[in-house]
Amino acid sequence: MTQFSNTDGVCLFKPGYKIWLEKDDGVQGDGFFQLLEQIKKNGTIAAAAESMGMSYRAAWGKIKAAEKQWCMPLVTTKVGGDTGGGARLTPQASDLLQRFFRFRQDVDSEIAKIFKRNFID
Amino acid sequence: MTQFSNTDGVCLFKPGYKIWLEKDDGVQGDGFFQLLEQIKKNGTIAAAAESMGMSYRAAWGKIKAAEKQWCMPLVTTKVGGDTGGGARLTPQASDLLQRFFRFRQDVDSEIAKIFKRNFID
């Protein structure tokens, strides 16, 4: 990419991107699907939220918003009991999660190729 | 995509994306390049800004920020005179603009394909 480098060879740029799934005005992207993955792994919303450095309140809000926007249950929860409660993904959420990660992976490699083709002579 | 449709056939989602060019913390995306295109077409920052529904102040700020981030002149301007002044793109900006639009176009068609492959059975 000598085309867009400085005389000192510094000040170059690189491609950036963000992808998501949307419906109407609501969108869910990378952060949301990572949250779902952590719920699947940890078994509780609280632990998933903490592992991502966000509050339980924020995590819960994102889940509820997504369920409303997409009109489908994503997480089933249990309140009380010996462990205090817990959460697990619905089959739909699990499927969606898997597809999104593949989608993201494919897009990632493809964008790198396209950028190279257009900006690096 | 019957996989993720409601019983009424509503509540589906679609892919969304955003791409940009970045360096350090600064990024410039679609809106910025559209602004450059309008400057090229109109010959003034003021007219370009108006055509995009933004203030001259905002347009000018974006241009200055981009020039600083990328360490390259993007727009040459003239103050005063019979027309009041004017602006035109540098060759570098013109080249960059062209490449970005091609980049965006390629990404657009590719993402559609990838989405279809991953979400529509």
Added chain:
DNA sequence: TCCCAATATGTTTAGTTAAGCATAACGGGG
């Protein structure tokens, strides 16, 4: 029956980004 960990929600505060306001300078033409 009380405790504990987790779910469930409303409300408030903060912080960051975008928009708007105000003002100076320039330079060709009438």
Added chain:
DNA sequence: CCCCGTTATGCTTAACTAAACATATTGGGA
């Protein structure tokens, strides 16, 4: 020499999103 449209830039204000705070509830186990 004044007018007009445009560049140039500081400062203020508004809007929108994200984080934080506060509380209630659940249900198994000690």
